[in-house]
Amino acid sequence: MRWKRTFNLLEEKHAQKQPSKRSFDVSDAANIVLFLAVFVGVWQLVFLIGIWPAYLMPSPAMIVTTIGDLIENSSLPIGIGVSLARLAAGFAISLGIGVAVGLAMVKFRGFGKTMSSFAVGLLTFPSIAWVPFAIILIGFNDFGILFVVVMASVFSVMITTYSSIRNIPPIYLRAARNMGANGFTLFRHVMIPAATPSLVLGIRQAWSFAWHALIGAEMLITTLYGLGHILSIGREFNRMEDIIATMITVFVIGIIFDRIIFRKIEERVRSRWGLDQHSE
Amino acid sequence: MIVSKYKQSSNSIILQVKEVSKAFSYANGQASKNHIVLNNVSMDIREGEFVTIVGSSGCGKSTLLNIIAGLDNPDSGIISVKGEHKTSTDPGRLVIFQEGALFPWLTVSENVEFGLKMAGIAKDKQREAANRFIDMVQLSRFADSYIYQLSGGMKQRVAIARALAMDPDILLMDEPFAALDVQIRDMLNNQLLEIHEATKKTILFVTHNINEALSLGDRVIVLSPRLGNIKREFGIGLPRPRDIGSPEITVIKRQILNALEEDFQFARRETRAETAQ
Numbered sequence: 001m002r003w004k005r006t007f008n009l010l011e012e013k014h015a016q017k018q019p020s021k022r023s024f025d026v027s028d029a030a031n032i033v034l035f036l037a038v039f040v041g042v043w044q045l046v047f048l049i050g051i052w053p054a055y056l057m058p059s060p061a062m063i064v065t066t067i068g069d070l071i072e073n074s075s076l077p078i079g080i081g082v083s084l085a086r087l088a089a090g091f092a093i094s095l096g097i098g099v100a101v102g103l104a105m106v107k108f109r110g111f112g113k114t115m116s117s118f119a120v121g122l123l124t125f126p127s128i129a130w131v132p133f134a135i136i137l138i139g140f141n142d143f144g145i146l147f148v149v150v151m152a153s154v155f156s157v158m159i160t161t162y163s164s165i166r167n168i169p170p171i172y173l174r175a176a177r178n179m180g181a182n183g184f185t186l187f188r189h190v191m192i193p194a195a196t197p198s199l200v201l202g203i204r205q206a207w208s209f210a211w212h213a214l215i216g217a218e219m220l221i222t223t224l225y226g227l228g229h230i231l232s233i234g235r236e237f238n239r240m241e242d243i244i245a246t247m248i249t250v251f252v253i254g255i256i257f258d259r260i261i262f263r264k265i266e267e268r269v270r271s272r273w274g275l276d277q278h279s280e
Numbered sequence: 281m282i283v284s285k286y287k288q289s290s291n292s293i294i295l296q297v298k299e300v301s302k303a304f305s306y307a308n309g310q311a312s313k314n315h316i317v318l319n320n321v322s323m324d325i326r327e328g329e330f331v332t333i334v335g336s337s338g339c340g341k342s343t344l345l346n347i348i349a350g351l352d353n354p355d356s357g358i359i360s361v362k363g364e365h366k367t368s369t370d371p372g373r374l375v376i377f378q379e380g381a382l383f384p385w386l387t388v389s390e391n392v393e394f395g396l397k398m399a400g401i402a403k404d405k406q407r408e409a410a411n412r413f414i415d416m417v418q419l420s421r422f423a424d425s426y427i428y429q430l431s432g433g434m435k436q437r438v439a440i441a442r443a444l445a446m447d448p449d450i451l452l453m454d455e456p457f458a459a460l461d462v463q464i465r466d467m468l469n470n471q472l473l474e475i476h477e478a479t480k481k482t483i484l485f486v487t488h489n490i491n492e493a494l495s496l497g498d499r500v501i502v503l504s505p506r507l508g509n510i511k512r513e514f515g516i517g518l519p520r521p522r523d524i525g526s527p528e529i530t531v532i533k534r535q536i537l538n539a540l541e542e543d544f545q546f547a548r549r550e551t552r553a554e555t556a557q
Contacts, residue, residue: 037542174351179446180371181397189397193385273384274428 011039030264033060063248066241075230082225083214084253086142090149091210097150098157098206105162116162119155126211127152131220145217145226152213153206160202172213197266197273204262211257291327294482295348295373295450298322300357301508302343317343318354319508323448323501325484330476332485332497336540339505341486345452348484349375361449371395374448376439376456382427388438389414389423395446403521413441416475433457433464440472444479453485457492473520490536494529495522502536506543512536 040060047059054062070076105112130151138144166193176190218228227246234242270276302318317340325331335341346352351371354388359366361373374395375381382391392410401409414423417437423428430438436456443451445484457465469492487493493500497516504511514532516522522529 123282169380170379171377172383173378175375176394176398178349178351178369178371178373178375180398181440185398190383193383196385271428272426274426 018168044068055238056240058244062099063243063244066245067248070230070242070245075118076226077243079227079230079246080249080253082216083227086145086149086218087210087214087228089216090146091153091207093146093150094153094157094206094210095203098154099161102127102158102161102165105158106165112162116159119158122155123159127209128216128220130213131217134217135221140221140223142223144221145214148217148221149210149213156202156209157208160199160206161195164198164202165191167198168194197269197275200262200266200269204258207262208254208258291329293324293326294327294362295359295484296358296363297324297344297348298358298360300344300347300354300359302340302347302352302354311317316508317505318347320357321509323510325482327482328480329498330483330496331499331501332483332487332493333501333503334457334487334490334493334536335503336505336543337488339543340508341488341503342454345375345454345484345486348450349373349452351375357545371399371446372449373452374434374443374450376443376451376453378455379435379459381441382435382438384427387424387426388430391427391438392442392445394442399446400536409445410441413445414438416444416478417441417471432460433468436460436468438470440475444475444481446479450484453483455487456485458487458489465492470521472496476491490533490540491524493536494519494526494533497545500532500536502539504539504543506546511539511543 043060047054047057051057058066067076101115122176127148130148134144134147134151138147172190173186176186181190195199215228215231218226219232220228222232223229227250230246231243234240234246267276300318300321301316303314303316305312305314307313316431321344333341333344343352347509349352350359350366350373353367366373383394386394389407389410392414393406396406396409411420411423414420417440419434419437422434427435427438439456444520457468460468472483473496485493485496500514500516501510502512502514503509512535514536516529516532518526518528
């Protein structure tokens, strides 16, 4: 069976060259399908037992219809669009301010120390608690919502930037300075890439803070559009189908960003930086 | 007895270390103590020379190398290269670290090009130099690999190529092969000798391994942690590759071991006295 051995060797070689995991795994997919089937099954069962009337506890099929309706009358697409636009704007502002302040914290030691204890304190501060402040200061408008989103995520970006740069292995900086890098070139070609794996992790977390805050703020600071607004209107008019349909949408958007987009970026960075060698 | 009768190289002095001292303070209980690592160390290195510095851990050999590289400042004393007083680091004195100094976000050839990029050299010239030195350390097949895809020995060869590409006056090697297993280390030592032969680079090589020091150096300098200074110096006028078991080498090795043993005994007495206090 000589050919077989050769084949195995070839395969081994291939595996060495491409250590990143296969992007699609059959058993993973089967698990997800099974989980969803059980979840929908239990839900359907609760519906059939009839503890709650159908308008309080709609069936899975009713929700599918509702999602269809909400897409058709474009309230869901508009809601998604408006919410994502707010998220993008708020998160961009957070990144801008957070990275800038984080860098200043690295540059000025005393400021860094004080600011980091302050920012760490604010990390535990519930973002919803900014809402009354935002309403009175800014009002019931998009800027009020943006303010809450920024406050929820900017400190996380700040801390991440600060700690990622401070935790760069000193040997990279020594080697780079020895080879003639300094000032901006050192920053651009060594500090930024060296800090990237940890920056990506922190930014993923900051994104999730921003997302939580956005939906909360949209529910409390009522404007005309947004996923949080649909939830809030749904409660106002007792429309459970709308509420559940929107909850599912919020869940799916979270999954798409966190599990798919951010995880892909993170995996790519980790494998390139050689941080995944042992987890194979 | 073979004592310091190394062939006095007629080349000019390229690196001068003049009365360099360095102390570290550390906390011992409440008191802050001063530990003198280097005490008035002086040495001259000639162009093209391969000098090895050997000593037990804590004798200040890495500190000395970092000071020569300009990555650490001495408390007093002067480093001069080609008669020019140096106070900061520059690519003329390149360090090859023990491990982990390659950039994982760059490929092998991008790593080798890094210093040239910092020096603002044209892209095609960078590529050219990188290819040449990657070829010299026999890693052409891996030019586009990332660092995590290489073994420990290959990584150190990339580090050597990266240093050579910048054409430094002096290569400073800080126990570059200490983390590798014995066979790989011997192989890399031989490759380093070939590179030294081919490029005639001045090399200052720090190690705690006596065999390594003896098989590589034109000159072996023994540092003593007790003196914080050079304890002895041996010229090895033997052709390479050297047989580490040969009588000439064995005699020198015995003397180095004795010198290190004296320090060891001394250190033990000192620790005992300290604990008795």
